[in-house]
Amino acid sequence: MRCSYRKKIIYGVITILIFIIFSHPGLYGRSSYEFIEKHNILKYLHEEVNVNLTSNAFTNCDYHDIINDETTLSPNLIEGDLVEGHGIRDGGEYIPQDCRPRFSTAIIVPYRDRAEQLRGFLVYMHTFFRRQRIHYRIFIIEQVDSRPFNRAKLLNIGAVAAINAGFPCIVLHDVDLLPLRPSNLYACTKQPRHMSSSINKFRFVLPYLTLFGGVISIRTSQYKMVNGMSNEYFGWGAEDDDLYSRLRACNFKICRFGPEISQYHMFSHKLQRKGKLRSDLLSFARKRMAADGLSSLHYLEVATVLHPLFTHIMVDL
Ligand code: UDP
Ligand code: BGC
Ligand code: MN
Numbered sequence: 212m213r214c215s216y217r218k219k220i221i222y223g224v225i226t227i228l229i230f231i232i233f234s235h236p237g238l239y240g241r242s243s244y245e246f247i248e249k250h251n252i253l254k255y256l257h258e259e260v261n262v263n264l265t266s267n268a269f270t271n272c273d274y275h276d277i278i279n280d281e282t283t284l285s286p287n288l289i290e291g292d293l294v295e296g297h298g299i300r301d302g303g304e305y306i307p308q309d310c311r312p313r314f315s316t317a318i319i320v321p322y323r324d325r326a327e328q329l330r331g332f333l334v335y336m337h338t339f340f341r342r343q344r345i346h347y348r349i350f351i352i353e354q355v356d357s358r359p360f361n362r363a364k365l366l367n368i369g370a371v372a373a374i375n376a377g378f379p380c381i382v383l384h385d386v387d388l389l390p391l392r393p394s395n396l397y398a399c400t401k402q403p404r405h406m407s408s409s410i411n412k413f414r415f416v417l418p419y420l421t422l423f424g425g426v427i428s429i430r431t432s433q434y435k436m437v438n439g440m441s442n443e444y445f446g447w448g449a450e451d452d453d454l455y456s457r458l459r460a461c462n463f464k465i466c467r468f469g470p471e472i473s474q475y476h477m478f479s480h481k482l483q484r485k486g487k488l489r490s491d492l493l494s495f496a497r498k499r500m501a502a503d504g505l506s507s508l509h510y511l512e513v514a515t516v517l518h519p520l521f522t523h524i525m526v527d528l
């Protein structure tokens with residue numbers, strides 16, 4: 212009697228384990244994908260700085276050693292402090308002083324109700340960027356209303372703020388993702404780039420080849436060409452697939468760096484409720500492209516505050 216009870220428990224545990232293993236996206240993903248080889252990265256970068264940038268440095272910054280940096284950072288950096296005299300300006304902007312930067316990047320983060328993750332993200336990212344010698348600024352776009360979260364619309368709002376501030380390149384960045392390799396340069400490539408292709412959550416495997424979410428970089432001119440992202444995706448899912456579809460419609464081909472360089476750590480968090488309309492919206496992505504995006508972006512700007520480590524834009528969608 213006791214023996215058969217024990218057997219049942221063992222079978223139960225084995226079944227659950229098999230289910231967990233087979234339902235994991237990493238199992239079906241790509242451990243290899245097409246990417247720009249390390250020695251070609253500098254050639255593929257799009258060199259351009261913010262129109263408002265002034266620098267008194269005599270020499271241009273060099274990025275060879277950064278691309279070849281073999282260091283892997285620890286996510287524990289989130290618990291540390293920034294170095295004294297870090298030189299970050301109000302609004303979360305940094306300009307290297309000892310050389311003239313060749314890239315200006317706006318980091319745009321969609322945000323609501325994840326205060327702990329945000330604090331860790333800001334400390335980590337400003338520490339990470341110290342090695343990169345780029346000009347950058349961090350924009351946090353917070354949804355203050357209580358409708359389902361709309362990641363893509365927040366990113367559009369951030370993109371407009373970055374464009375108005377003169378940035379030629381934007382990185383659209385989830386708050387729960389930390390880049391582990393300083394060699395993952397936060398600069399735009401000639402083609403839009405999927406940057407987070409190797410995440411711990413997916414066992415460092417790319418779940419599917421057309422994935423274009425998490426962290427991506429794109430030139431603002433290209434973002435405008437596809438009319439930005441759709442404003443209609445409330446709730447989780449498919450807004451990033453919609454952007455991919457827009458890019459393909461305009462004949463852009465996305466690129467990636469290798470899986471070693473593209474490693475990210477994702478914090479665990481509870482799942483958002485899935486967007487009800489996401490599949491219907493995605494199936495008509497190309498048709499809506501011209502009328503749904505930057506051209507139809509309406510919202511109420513509640514406040515914009517320049518904090519020591521970031522520009523905080525609060526919006527009611
Ligand atoms: N997000 C947020 N608050 C929320 C939901 C989402 O700040 O309540 C932002 C945050 O930047 C997060 C991103 O939207 O990293 C993507 O959402 P989520 O992490 O839930 O999706 P995942 O990519 O993990 O499936
Ligand atoms: C969703 C995307 C998401 C991806 C990875 C897809 O099913 O449509 O929005 O980024 O899964 O989680
Ligand atoms: Mn997440």
